[in-house]
Every structure is written in C-alpha cells, then in structure tokens.
Amino acid sequence: MQEATLDAGLSDARSADVTALARFFGGKFPHKDDAIAYIKAALNDPELVRATLSRCEPNELLALQLLKHFDGAVSAGGLTIAVCTLGASLPRGSTRYSDNLPYLFEAINRHRLFTQNRSSDWLRRTDWQVEWRTYYRASVVYTDARILAQIQPPQFAAFDIAPLENAPSAGIARRPQNITFHVLGLLNAIQKMNGLRLNKTQGQVIRAADLAKLATLLKWDKNDELDGRPFPYPTEAFIGALVGADLLTRQEGVLVPSDVATQFAALPYAAQAKKLMLGFVNNQAWNECDLHPDNLARSLMRDHLTAGRMGLLAVLMALPQDERGYFALSDIEQAWFQRVGEVFSLAYRPPPPSGYNRTPTQIKNEQQKWLDNIRDLWLKADARWMAQALSTWAYQLGLVELCAAGEDLVTAIRLTDLGREVLHGNSTTASASASGASQPANAEQSAWVIQPTFEIVAYLDHLTPPQLAFLNLHAECVSSLQHTAHYRLTRDSVYRGLESGTAVDDLLATLQAGARNPLPQNIVVELKSWAQLRERIVLHRNAHLVEFASQQGRDAALAGGLPGAALGDRFALLQPDAAAKIHTDKRVDYKQPPIKCVSIRETGKLTLRHASADILIGAQLTRWAKPVSAQQWQLTQASVAAAIKTGAVISDLYALLESRGIAPLPALLKLALRHWAGGKRAAPATIQPVTILRCADSKTFYTILGSEQLKPFLHGCLGEDAVLVDASAVDAVQQIIKWAGL
Secondary structure, X not given: OOOOXXXXXXXXOOHHHHHXXXXXXXXXXXXXHHHHHHHHHHHOOHHHHHHHHOOOOHHHHHHHHHHHHOOOOEEHHHHHHHHHHOOOOOOOOOOOHHHHHHHHHHHHOOOOOOEEEOOOHHHHOOHXXXXXXXXXXXXXXXXXXXXXXXXXXXOOOOOOOOXXXXXXXXXXXXXXXXXXXXXXXXXXXXXXXXXXXXXXXXXXXXXXXXXXXXXXXXXXXXXXXXXXXXXXXXXXXXXXXXXXXXXXXXEOOEXXXXXXXXXXXXXXXXXXXHHHHXXXXXXXXXXXXXXXXXXXXXXXXXXXXXXXXXXXXXHHHOOOOOOOOOEEHHHHHHHHHHHHOOOOOOOOOOOOOOOOOOOHHHHHHHHHHHHHHHHHHHHHOHHHHHHHHHHOHHHHOOOEEEEEOOOOOEEEEEEOHHHHHHXXXXXXXXXXXXXXXOOOOOOOOOOEEEOOOOEEEEEHHHOOHHHHHHHHHHOEEEEEOOXXXXXXXXXXXXXXXXXXXXXXXXXXXXXXXXEOOOOOHHHHHHHHHHHHHHHOOOOOOOOOEEEXXXXXXXXXXXXXXXXEEEEOOOEEXXXXXXXXXXXXXXXXXXXXXXXXXXXXXXXXXXXXXXXXXXXXXXXXXXXXXXXXXXXXXXXXXXXXHHHHHOOOOHHHHHHHHHHHEOOOOOHHHHHHHHHHOOOOOOOOOOOOOEEEEEOOOHHHHHHHHOOOOOHHHEEEEOOOOEEEEEHHHHHHHHHHHHHOOO
C-alpha cells in the first residue's frame, strides 16, 4: 500500500480544522493557505513531529500507535473500539446509541491528526465485498506516514484476569505452514477456474455455480465446517478475506489472483497471517455466526462488524503477556464488556435512559436497569459472536490455541507464538522458527523427500516460506494431511516454473537443497529433458506473418529480398520494421475477436470462406471435423467422439462454431453434436403410419372434426379439407363414415 500523506487533503479540509492543526504543531496563522504551508514544512521535520506528539493526549497517542500497528489504515469505528478495549477512558455523552462510534471517534481525534476517507486507495481494495452485498461503507481512518514514523509500539493496560488453574497442557492450534498451504490451494483452485465470475445484474454477487465448483475443488463438502471445525460459509469468508488482503482482484467482471498473490508464499509466516487477518477484519460480506450474509441485518449491525473484529484483536492484545496459560472465554468477554459494553454492541439495543424530569433515585434505578438489559443482550449476541470469531478465522489463521470441552464448545483460549508475533510484534525463539522470520530467503533446510515416481512428500513442520513458495510454483499439489503435503512434478508444472524465470540448474539445486535424500537419477534426466524441449520453442510476441499461395511463391519472395524467415509450408515471418512496407491483399490482427469465416450447414458441412480466413481456423476445425477438401470439413459422430477422447469438451466446439460461424449454429446440428458427445438425450422421436381423410364439403369436414366418435382416431389437420387418421383405425373410421351416410 502506498504511504498516506495529509498534503493532498489539507486543501479540501475546513479552514478551522487546518488552522487548529497548525496551532497544534506550534504555528498560528489566520489564513488557511499559510497554515497549510506551515503544516507541510512541519511534517518534514522529525524533531518537531516528535515534540508535537509528546503533547498528544493518551487516547489520541494510543490511537496513533494502533493505527501504525495495523498498517496505517483502520475503520473509524474499529479504531475507536480498539482504543476503548485497551483501556482508554472516553466521555459517555452520547444519548443515541447509533451515534456512539462517531461521537467517540471525534473525542479521540481532538487535534485533527486523523483523516476519514470513504474512497481512499486502501478502501478501494475491498470495493468488491461492499458492492457484493451493497453494505454500508465504513470510513477509513489514516494519518500522515511521517507522523507514524515517529510512533512507538502500543502501550496499554492489560486485562486483569488470571489463567485457568486446571487447564490442559495442550489444546488445538494450526501451524503457520498449514495456513499458507490452505490459502495457496484456494488461490490455485480459483486460477484453475480462470477466476470467479461476478453476476453484474445482482449487485456483483459471485455466480452460485462458481461458488459450488470452488467448494468441490477444495473438497469443502460441508458448507458449515472447515478442517473438522464449525465454520459457517467458509467459501464466502475466505474469498472476502483474500480480496481484502489484495490477493484477489477484479478484472472485467471476474475475480482472479492478483500479482501480490505470487509473492505471498515467500513472505514470513507472521506477515502472511497479518495480511489475511486484516482481510477478515474488513470483510463485511460475511459474519461469524451461522447466518447467511443476506440475513445478517436481522441479528447484527453490518457496519459494526469491522469495529467488533478490530476490538477483538485488541482483546487478544490485552491478554496478560507474561502468562502462557489458557484464559476462560467467560473471563475474557466480561473484561471486554466492562471496557466497551456501555458504548458498543454488534446487535441492536435500546439507547441509554434520559435523565430529563427524573429524580436522582429514578435515574439511578433506570440506569441500572439499562445496564442489566444491555448485559443480557451482550451475552446473547456479542459473547456468542466473540466465541465464534475466535474459533473460526482467529483459529484458522493460527492466532489462538483453543481449549474445547467438546467438538464444538470452546471454553478457553491462549495466544500461539504466531499470534504473539502478529499482535505484539515480539517473537520468541519458537515463534521465529515457526514464522520463518529467522530464516534467510535462500535457507537450505531438509523439508521433503523426492521419489523416483516424481512424487514429493513435504514435511510442513520444516518448510520455510521460500520453500513452500518454490513447491507451489514448480509442482502440482496432490493432497495434504496434518503434518505432510504431497506434490507431484509434472511437465506443465516444471514448464510453469521455468517460464517464471527459474533456470533448470537452479531448479535441480533447490530441489536437492530441500531434500532429505539424493535426487533420483531419472528425475534429473527427465527435468533436463523437459527444459530442453521448452528451449526448442521460440515465442514471438506481436509477430507479423505473410501467407503465400504456395511454397514456391514464398521461397521466391524470400530469395528476391523479402526481409523475413521461412515458417511452415507457405508462411514467412517478417522482421518488425518490414511489416508496414509489405503490401498484402489482407491483414489480420489477432488481438481482435476471431474472424467469422465459416458457413455451417445443418448436415454438419463446414465451408471456409477463404477471403476472410486466418491461419488458425484450419487447425481449429480439423480438431473436430474430418477434412473433405482445402476449404471444406464434415462434422461426424466419429470425428466429434475422437476429439472428446483427447480431453476436449463439447462446449469448446459450440464456442468455436458460434465465434467463427457466419450464421447461428443450426438447432438440429447442435442437438446432434450434444448427443454425439454423450450428453443427455432428449425424448426419442418416433414415426407412425397415418392415412389422409379428405372431404371437399367444408360443413361436412368440420362435422367430422367435431365428432366424439371420430376424435380418438384423428391426429391433426393438413388444411381446410384434409385430416390425418390413425392407420390402425381405418376400418373403424370407415364404418362410422358409412353409418353416417358419407
């Protein structure tokens, strides 16, 4: 994220705010322009900035410390509740509950050091999830990076709670490597799907079919469970988190992995967890309780979700750091309520009582009644939500270790080493080893076993982030268990790694450096062979080709001075500078949509109009149809079946014929193609023998049509004097007609 500054926003701010900020920095100017010039100069003076910060009130200084700790941008409500959670004492002057967060933020921002922006670059990262459900867009708070550069780590009052006396020695926690492996698997699945398509007609909702397909690829069969733990709607949760972490981006109505995702696995584990953590915090399209996002408004205030999650991070920071034991959830939520319960809740609740026209005794009684009421509501909504948040994304990101009385019931938690590093920035020897922070980028550590079958068994406990990124780039992930991950080296995966810039010698050296056994000889030979095959392929970008009527014509042109090289039978690859000087009957720009140049008959006969064809169409048609001549192909059941056996799908043929056909694909041919490809067959069509009954007199003809006796044997009119008769009932019809005297 680009560092924020106050320079651009000063000119748009109110004059009173600008002059007040200048006074806080030690200057007094009656005019706005003079105050702006002074502030810009003051921000470039580190000593003056430090002196100014020393005059900040404790609440404002704590807010600045938290803002820096959480990467320089936090929602206004989230920053407010985090400050309150960490012990700030703010005025309780608001009489309307819905006004508490803005009111309290204004109390923190006394010296106008913070700026709110609803359309900042940071917020734009999460525009997708806001548009996805058209949720309320919370203001983002930021300040100048030169101010944050002089800020020290947060200083606050920890909760006065004691760890459990009879807690188990170990609970349930996730390793950092498992988290990275999980996220990379999700990104790879989205990449294989060519992204997640957004339905623009429904508020940018991801298509239900894409969500279902993604869940199938990830083997998330149960939508309310992840890794054996309850997790409502995990697909929606992780997609929103990846968008918020910049790992997914929107391109032309499709969510695809971003450029940031390619470097994600190489980051230290603590940096990975922090990015994902902030992605979850800002995901307003999902909630931790067992409610679909569409029903969120019925129980929780959508615009308070970000504030609640940021407050929960502050709760974890406020746990006593000198204790390594478990803390009961009941003690944690009670300590949190004591600090923020009067000013914040995720659920709707009544406003505090008014003291107007009340005696002191009445005010005291009503205030106590209100406190008891909000405490009951807190236990029903906020306490339950807190337990769900800790056991879903906080657990999945490896921040907390759970102590559970049963499969679902979490009774106590404690921070993991990774959680301490993410939330406090301090790392013990154990956490440094787990996070990979103490490992150099090219650390050689035995972490996998390579088998002659091209299978790789990676031990997650020993994988450093660069090693995990290396495997993800150069091998295909097959499966994962609690302690191991299984990869396979394939020609496609190795080619992908070589295309990224890896040399084959470096590939072999890195494989050997991380292996616990010598590389099998067949692996070395085969990888070098794959690399040599790739080197034989030359990729020309923006190439210019000239097609000739014959090979003799092409060779004669090259011999006559045409600046280019022979390619194939009838083509010449021109030099870039010479392309514009060559006169041709036709020029084809392959960056444009495919040329429609094929006439399609209902019989499956495909005819190429040479005047508008290009060099791709012949190979495209030959894949599916039998060549008849230089300009004609024939679709047959055998030719379509042969293409299907090579791995093609019938939808590719539909797309080809629709993009290349001069006219729409005939319906009967499309039906035949579907059946030839093994698709679900339509109801069978049968031929039945019929007899035609004709009657020249129209009155008599309509009398016959209306007869109850003849109706079962008649099948439809052919005109004004003819009707179809069931051939098996001719005798019966003749008897009735004869009986009527006809």
